Amino acid sequence: MADSSRDRASFSNQANALLRKNLTFQKRNIRTNLRLIFLPFYFCLILVLVQNLVNKELDKPKNKCGCTCIDTNGDGQCEKVCGIEYSTLDQASSCSITSPPEWPPLLQIPAPEFRAVRTDFLSFTDLPDESCRISGSCPATILFTGNNQSLGQSLAGNMFRSSSTLNSSDILYSLANDASGSETMTGYSNFLDPAFFSNYSLYRLQQQCPTNSRTSVSIQITSISVPAEIRCAQGLHLWRNNSSEINDELYKGFWKGNSERKIDEMVAGAYDFLNSNLNNFNVSIWYNSTYKNDTGNGPLGLMRVPRSVNMVSNAYLQFLLGPATNMLFDFVKEMPQHEKQLRLDFSSLLGPLVFTWVIIQLFPVILTYLVYEKQQKLRIMMKMHGLGDGPYWMISYAYFLVISSAYMLCFVIFGSVVGLKFFTLNEYSIQFVFYFIYINLQISLAFLIASVFSNVKTAAAVAYFIVFGTGLLGSFLFQFFIEDPSFPRGWIVVMELYPGFSLYRGLYEFSQYSFTGNYMGTKGMRWGDISGSSHGMRDILIIMFVEWLLVLFVAFYIDQVVSSGSGVGRSPLFFLEKFRKKPFSSSSMRKPSLRRQGSKVFVQMEKPDTERVEQLLLEPTASHAIICDNLKKVYPKRDGNPEKYAVRGLSLALPQGECFGMLGPNGAGKTSFINMMIGLLKPSSGTAYVEGLDIQTQMDEIYTSMGVCPQHDLLWENLTGREHLLFYGRLKNLRGSALTQAVEESLKSVNLFHGGVADKQAGKYSGGMKRRLSVAISLIGDPKVVYMDEPSTGLDPASRKSLWDVVKQAKQNRAIILTTHSMEEAEHLCDRLGIFVDGSLQCIGNPKELKARYGGSYVFTMTTTSNHEEEVENLVQHLSPNANKIYHLSGTQKFELPKQEVRIADVFQAVENAKGRFTVHAWGLADTTLEDVFIKVARGAQAFNVLS
Incomplete structure (x- = not known):
């Protein structure tokens, strides 16, 4: 048989055809695309407007460095002077600070109600009773351990003073000289230590606290006097046998409080003196890392650790040199700062939420496009005309990638141009990598989810x-988990497996770095910032990259094995096919098992074609384009209904140059047969060969030599008739002048060439014009086999006649299977006809043979008054004793007269004689039509099936 792959378009030609079609389609949708691309600009513009409103509010005097009017020269002229000494606490953060204030170093101490006591889960008997919490007198516990207990206890005893008095003239020095502490969290900087500007107390650690342990003082900070309350906190040092006991106690005492206090620890700290002795000082310090503010620009923010180090160092010096020895830690202070405007980077605050919506907005666009192609059966239409899965996936994926990249590029450019810190502070290369990986993951996810949906609106x-x-x-749930230190990091990673949360986490990281960079006057995220293994951005880049490859592979696999708009699914192990033996071909056809489905009403008409199929399977030749061998389709039981036999063992041989017409009532199985032949349905058993290729295993090769005119027009509304034919012509390997000529000839043949109709969008065509375009598509590229499902539906008589001429001319060098309900069309176009009833081919033959075999009678009709009906019956019985009445209504009767029993002249003579006896309103004598044959065969077959 002929090699159907000789004219197959190459991979590059198929890709070129699809790319050109997509570009043309996008050109038609230029307004929609512009609206999509400018969507990020609108969001960025809104953020800029909101940012300006916020900045205007922040620029009010109450938020700027305080100023006053001073007569500096004594001339009565007022000169405006600004500085921190003239500012309120709200204004001070924006002032220039050339000499930052000095703060005494503090120890982080738990609030009295959260200090360690004996509980069910803390069984150490040396801890105080829980009743101390009622009076607020619980001590601040510090745990100790080491290899030398006596040394450790001596050092612990040196860490707290037995008693001390405050120097009212220099409160800050007194606090620095003692072991003082606070329960407040640290700030982003030490310009204004929150311990001195809060509702919480300052604590002085002592071995014993006097009865009246509260002292109200006034602390002078530049020109501002700040009231504060200093309380005594008893320091309790407890020895533990080893570090494991301390670890156990610390983590059992880890307590989660309310939303304001976040998390508290029940001890003030712990020390392990390890192998310390008189000649060696080696110590490990446990501290509360909960009380830190991470600025995002370093591994840790501010913490109250220096005082812990100073305390233990002083204790060791006093152990060596005596209690009079003291290593003073006078103060800590911030670096000087220049005057700055108070700014709140609104884009960074709302960026994760708003930009998540902006970026994921691409997902519905891609998904609906893919589902639209499936819903409108455009994907399978392209495949049936030779488009392979490889070119389709490559071009479609690249097409969406280009659109997504352009969208994201505009997104970043717009955000940078309008000055959003979210974009300008973070390194662009990191943003590029992050966005590029995500849009690839998003496209892959759209391909995967598209296999689930078949309706655009639902998708x-x-x-x-x-x-x-x-x-x-992401904004109201996932972000809280990210910011909650107590939430397990492993679960964060699990949640980031959902691509939307990965996107949100990345945008959150960008926003944190840009917000802090804008506030601190530093840069945003840099590659060096994500090198750590615990960095959130590093994790999500890895997660998204791996998911991208995995989802893309799964999406392609599902597309191949599931019938979801792209034809019959392949075997789940299709990737192993190349390791199997070559598929069954025409050169190695063997005689199959030819079991038939019982007796048929007109089985004598089926045997010649059945015998021919058997002969062709044994001795294949190139003269037959289609050979169906015992083809069956059975729909399984569903919803309590029995199995439905749509096609019952069909055997058919169709040579080149023949148009075979399939007639049959609705539900007879014609569409199921066509769908099996074009790859939309998989046969239950049996097979068929098209140009020597098996429809069960070689449909991809069959598509390259096949043309299809479906029952419903499958067209792109935005493409013109010419563009449709150019696309399908390229899929059939037509190029250059040959393509142009073929397109023009096709348009002329279906009367779509003149009057600008060819360059009119298909969505504006009438139903008849769409039908003619579908016929032209099925015939372009010289396919060897063409399937036409009711091609003339909706055409006017003139267009129908023109279309018939096209089909008659096209069948000269190809095989055509045509289904129709028009007997006139079947008789005009088809070389052979097959009447299909209840899944079985009841008879085959050309129109004359069928009329001769099943229409051997005349149809005699006479209309009279109702009282002469009996005389009409007598007249007919006299003409033909075997006449059969087939119709009777209100004086009109119709009879079948066997041709061998009557002569036409006798009928005319009998009618003339009857006119002399009674009134004859009308009469007629007609030969049997093809429609009569069809009705007779269909009724006979249905009656037989009912009886059987």
Whole structure:
């Protein structure tokens, strides 16, 4: 048989055809694309407007460095002078600070109600009773251990003073000289230590506290006097046998408080003196890392650790040199700062939520496009005309990638141009890598989810639900988990496996770095910042990259094995096919088992074609384009209904140059047969060969030599008739002048060439014009086999006649299978006809043979008054004793007269005689039509099936 792959378009030609079609399609949608690309600009512009409103509010005098009017020269002229000494606490943060204030170093001490006591889970008997919490007198416990207990206890005893008095003239020095502490969290800087500007107390650690342990003082900070309350906190040092006991006690005492206090620890600290002795000082310090503010620009923010180090160092010096020895730690202070405007980077605060919506907005666009192609059966239409899965995936993926990249590029450019710190502070190369990986993951995910949906509206609704749900869940749920130090990091990684949360986490990291960079006057995220193994951005880049490759592979695999708009699914192990033996071909056809489905009403008409199929399977030749061998389709039981036999063992041989017409009532199985032949349905058993290729295993090769005119027009509304034919012509390997000529001839043949119709969008065509375009598509590229499902539906008589001429001319060098309900069309176009009833081919033959075999009678009709009906019956019985009445209504009767029993002249003579006896309103004598044959065969077969 002929090699059907000789004219197959190469991979590059198929890719070129699809790319050109997509570019043309996008050109038609230029307005929609511009609206999509400018969507990020609108969001960025809104953020800029909000930012300006916020900045205007922040620029008010109450938020700027304080100023006053001073007569500096004594001339009565007022000169405006600004500085921190003239500012309120709210204004001080924006002032120039050339000499930052000095603060005494403090120890982090738990609040009285959270200090360690004996509980069910803390069984150490040396801890105080829980009743001390009622009076607020619980001591601040510090744990100790080491290899030398006596040395450790001596050092612990030196860490707290037995008693001390405050120097009212220099409160800050007194606090620095003692072991003082606070329960407040640290700030982002030490310009204003929050311990001195809070509702919480300052604590002085002593071995014993006097009865009246509260002292109210006034602390002078530049020109500002700050009231404070200093309380005594008893320091309790407890020895533990080893570091394991301390670890156990610390983590059992780890307590999660309310949303304001976040997390508290029940001891003030712990020390392990290890192998310390008179000649060696070696110590490990446990401290509360909860009380830190991480600025995002370093591994740790400010913490109250220096005082812990100073305390133990002083204790060791006093152990060596005596209690009079003291290593003073006078103060800590911040670096000087220049005057700055108070700014709140609104884009960084709202960036994770808003930009998540902006970026995921692409997901519904891609998903609905893919589902639209499946819903409108455009994907399978392209495949049936030779487009392979490889070119389709490559071009479609690249097409979406280019659109997404352009969208993201505009997004970053717009944000940078309008000055959003979110974009300008963070390194652009990191942003590029992050966005590039995510849009690839998003495209792959759209391909995967598209296999689930078959309706565009449903897909769009779900997609937009995902868009807004992801943003809201990310902002109001996932972000709280990220910021909660007690939430396990492992679960964060698990949640980031959902791509939407990965996107949100990356945007959150960008926003944190840009917010801090804007506040501190530093740069945002740099590559060096994500090198650590615990960095959030590093984790999500790895997660998204791995998911991208995995989702893309799974999406392609599902597309191949699941019938979801792209034809019959392949075997789940299709990737192993190349390791198997070569598939069954025409050169190695063997005689199959030819079991038939019982007796048929007109089985004598089927045997010649059955015998021919058997002969062709044994001795294949190149003259037959289609050979169906015992083809069956059975729909399984569903919803309590029995199995449905759509096609019952069909055997058919169709040579080149023949148009075979399939007639049959609705539900007879014609469409199921066509769908099996074009790859939309998989046969239950049996097979068929098209140009020597098996429809069970070689459909991809069959598509390259096949043309299809489906029952419903499968067209792109935005493409013109010419553009449709150019696309399908390229898929059939037509190029250059040959392509142009073929397109023009096709347009002329179906009367779509003149009057600008060819360059009119298909969405503006009438139903008849769309039908003619579908016929032209099926015939372009000289396919060897063409399937036409009711091609003339909706055409006017003139267009139908023109279309018939096209089909008659096209069948000269190809095989055509045509289904129709028009007997006139079947008789005009088809060389052979097959009447299909209840899944079985009841008879085959050309129209004349069928009329001769099943229409051997005349149809005699006479209309009279009702009282002469009996005389009409007598007249007919006299003409033909075997006449059969087939119709009777209100004086009109119709009879079948066997041709061998009557002569036409006798009928005319009998009618003339009857007119002399009674009134004859009308009469007629007609030969049997093809429609009569069809009705007779269909009724006979259905009656037989009912009886059987």
